[in-house]
Amino acid sequence: KSWRKIKNMVHWSPFVMSFKKKYPWIQLAGHAGSFKAAANGRILKKHCESEQRCLDRLMNDVLKPYVPAYHGDVVKDGERYNQMEDLLAEFDSPCVMDCKMGVRTYLEEELIKARKKPSLRKDMYQKMIEVDPDAPTEEENVLRAVTKPRYMQWRETISSTATLGFRIEGIK
Template sequence: MRDPLRPFVPQYHGMVTRGEQCYMRLEDLLSGLRRPVIMDCKMGLRTYQEEELAKALNKATFRSDMYQKMVKMDPSALSAEEHAQRGVTKWRYLQWRDTTSSTSTLGFRIEGIMMADGSVQRDFKKILTSAKVTEAFLYFTKSQLDILKAYHTRLLALSDALTNSSFFRTHEVIGSSLLFVHEHSSKASVWMIDFGKTTPVHDTIKLRHNIPWTEGSREDGYLIGLTSLITSLSQAISVASCQEEDSSGEGQSIT
């Protein structure tokens, strides 16, 4: 049976082999776009799997690279012991990233934005409120109402598809992203990508995706993030509409 999520993921075109490695061939979501504008939103209330938590507790492996990333952003977040060993576990780093971004407050975080000129902005890690996300959407779309409305419509359709998807009910979706793509002259769209940490749950479990995670529940909070995104987009549409009305009014008064 065709799952309702099918229109929201890249098409699968089989496997290809390069040397000793096999890869999936997927649809190019940027095909035909000359100057695409792209935003990556990491979805859910957490970006680590429960298995990673168990592994960190049973057999800790300390990562110096992740320690350095934490030192660069907030050295006070590290304990004296972590400073002494100059390393943190992957789970500790991912948990810290989640709690210091909108992942833990809104159920998603903006990973980065690439504008039409190729410039990339990644300074969104400290965005914690819906109002700041609204500002990011206005920046990303340059307050273009048609693009904002197209994204809003697409997310509402995705919400319906997720609600009716048997795949979604039976899979824990961790570390997956929503890819927002538009071009000045073409329709905007949103795609679900990055399923490397998407895993099936036991037959007796039916995930809700709209409640906070507790250890052992396998809940990911994906729908909490999607609802937050839709709310911020609605606010961005209101702001852009007011800006357009003000601009139109100024033009009429000049004439």
Template structure:
């Protein structure tokens, strides 16, 4: 699971209090003892490892540790500190660097999990600034959809990386709704990772209804979000206006005992904008303005208006 979960601007669903023994290293014994309970639905394989009894390590994937800085910033903000995994420290181990954060799985027993990738783009502007036309990306495009290239692109038999990345976003609900369902795991079942290709709101709603279909009515985070979130919280205070939020997820979990929660996670591409530029997180993106569409996706996610079947 992208597992560092994901959270919203909603009021805290329940209090997460975790005691951590910072002297406890990640050992093979801990890994063995916890491997059967370990779940990773999305993200780079091998990025996560159990650490202490209640924490995980997440590997730094880039030279610049934007995720560390993002956690430090979000933990210092009263509007976000309760909706992200608790951050503990940065760790150096065998020449590699990790951040140690709260293991949210500890609060659940065989939970139902949904990972939702937020925003209208999942790539950084720095990744797509190169205007060079590439034949390899054109080939990848036609392998996925032979009808996708324009007439001009067919003549050139090449496209830019920006064109390819936008084409990939258009293959899911990312481009239209500002979010996509990255993965789902129902209790006792194997993970489903094929939902990221669904595009239309009706398809998304069907997937969400299936995820939230339970025998006993519970106060699920989705219902709380719809009822309280947009009305009681000024959204522009939720997401820092000096940070672009790219590739972050909302992780929703609940189990049969009635525990449920939503957290905001994954900040490897959450980076400051240059020269104090202000972001609104809901404006159309143009190369250079750094807008990410996070709040646009949040509005559309709320608009899906999912409740458990007996709470309509």
């Protein structure tokens, strides 16, 4: 029964788009539209300053052989992207697993932003009650909605994130 809770919590929404590649575009989790296919075995990921600094540092680190090559940032269609090696480019039918590592898997700035401009999310409330109908507070049940910070913090407590320092977000 506990596996069913975890299984139901994994909300992977792969979408398939053709980019004239050997395999269909796969995204297991995260925000749809964060990635774009690029030429020459590369992908574009929406620009994030802290991620760019991390990728820059990794290119001169002992971990370099274990991470996608970073090729700087580019502007495409008026939007800025980090350009990286597509690790799946050579595969015909790749199998992918999205793991979230760390005891907290959301950014502090996400939490600050959501707290500054809180909005009630009916979709997150629905996800919450699908996993644990007793999780929402009385007020959340009346509103039939939760705030994003509340949902993110709750999600961390019900997965292996808090106890093991990682969780499997999706598999294909």
